[in-house]
Amino acid sequence: MDHEKVNILLVDDQPAKLLAYEVILKDLGENLVIASSGREALEVLLKTEIAVILVDVCMPELDGFELAAMIREHPRFQKTAMIFISAIQVSDIDRLRGYEMGAVDYVPVPVVPEVLRAKIKVFSELYRKTRELERLNQELEDRVRARTAELENSTAKLRESEQRRSMAIAAGKMGSWDWDWITGDWMWDEGQYRIFGVGPEIFEVNPANVQALLHPDDVDQLRKAIAEFNSGTRAYETEFRIVRPDGEVRWCVGTAAATIDASGRVVRVSGVTVDITERKRAEERQNLLAREVDHRAKNALALAQSIVRLTRADGVKAYVNAVEGRINALARVHTILSLSSWQGAELSKLIDEELAPYSLGGQIRLAGPEVQLLPATAQTLALALHELFTNSAKYGALSTRSGRLMIAWHAEDDRLTLTWEESGGPLVRTPKSRGFGTRSLLASVESQLGGRAQFDWRAEGLLCRLEVPLTRKPAATTAPGKVDAAAELQRASG
Structure with missing residues (x-):
């Protein structure tokens, strides 16, 4: 029976292994999405609905356990199936850690193609049936929403909040922020405050206070970003340093994206900050x-x-x-x-x-x-x-x-x-x-x-x-x- 294809995310830093997984899973007839790093996988998740994630445990910068923890922090991905692939001997403690991070299964290397296909097929079908139930529920909700204007307005606000939250995963060394370009209001999540070494109870987020925490040699990066958004740029990425109130210097990489209205005017800028000091x-x-x-x-x-x-x-x-x-x-x-x-x-x-x-x-x-x-x-x-x-x-x-x-x-x-x-x-x-x-x-x-x-x-x-x-x-x-x-x-x- 014909069915709607689902997306399967393959995460590994070795191209040869990714190619092997593609060959093994090709016969399932699903959409295979490739990511060569944890960071790239996070970007894919923010843009694409993923049914199953197949992730290598050992990767540079962001290993499989850390990636799983970040994914589970976001409400949208708390039920997404994740299967770990490990080329090393996995102990019971490692398995327990993986399950705590949200893994649903382990696949040892060398991979047995039939076993891997069977596991992926089971979780793909489960996701497909779950989506079908969600669509039925959505139809019911739409009928209720059509009858209740107040509920429709509330749902719209929840969607807007979800859109802002989807810009970053507030876990580990990552933070997200949102800047209303019209009113000047800022919103930081917990991860953003943690990276900058301040707390919401004593720190007011505004351009002057944020600039005061930037390294003097990197202040021009903020000015340059604002100028580029005003001139039509829709996305911006840069590395910069911050100086925490206690004097500690931290290295960060920031990614920002602009939201425009019907007339093409910037109305909001949202972004993600990643602490890369250890790197x-x-x-x-x-x-x-x-x-x-x-x-x-x-x-x-x-x-x-x-x-x-x-x-x-x-x-x-x-x-x-x-x-x-x-x-x-x-x-x-x-x-x-x-x-x-x-x-x-x-x-x-x-x-x-x-x-x-x-x-x-x-x-x-x-x-x-x-x-x-x-x-x-x-x-x-x-x-x-x-x-x-x-x-x-x-x-x-x-x-x-x-x-x-x-x-x-x-x-x-x-x-x-x-x-x-x-x-x-x-x-x-x-x-x-x-x-x-x-x-x-x-x-x-x-x-x-x-x-x-x-x-x-x-x-x-x-x-x-x-x-x-x-x-x-x-x-x-x-x-x-x-x-x-x-x-x-x-x-x-x-």
């Missing part, structure tokens, strides 16, 4: 991180270049082993720092990475609290620990089964003290000259970190004491955050 801050953090990673990468390359150029060995094999060991030490600390977004590294993690090859047999003991190191400090200490472990494995306590190594550290007055104590190994003699490893360790700890390294070549085993500041950043010689490691190692080799 702006994320962009700033991303840019800062990119610059920091660039500096760190250059510094790591400089260290690697110096290691290759300055390492000394009796043969090719020994040279390769020495270079590989030092570069691997750099790579390990780089991985730790990357996992923390270059915010720092725990000293215990650095030690664990270096002692991994020597931890069998219980020869090594560790004692110390959790200590957070700055990125540059972590890199330098990682190389220093590598040299100590390497020398111990070749000549010291870790070169024999009977050898023992105790590593202890503590932090006091923003200064880290690390003690390296070997015992039970071969008889130790004070070296006549220092090798590259020892010299680079001294140079890095003392020159780069402003610390101190002490060696006591006791007969029963090496005792080494390292002291480094925890809050002082290494001095920059070429760019902020970049240590001229090559110069330091060059001095160490001299």
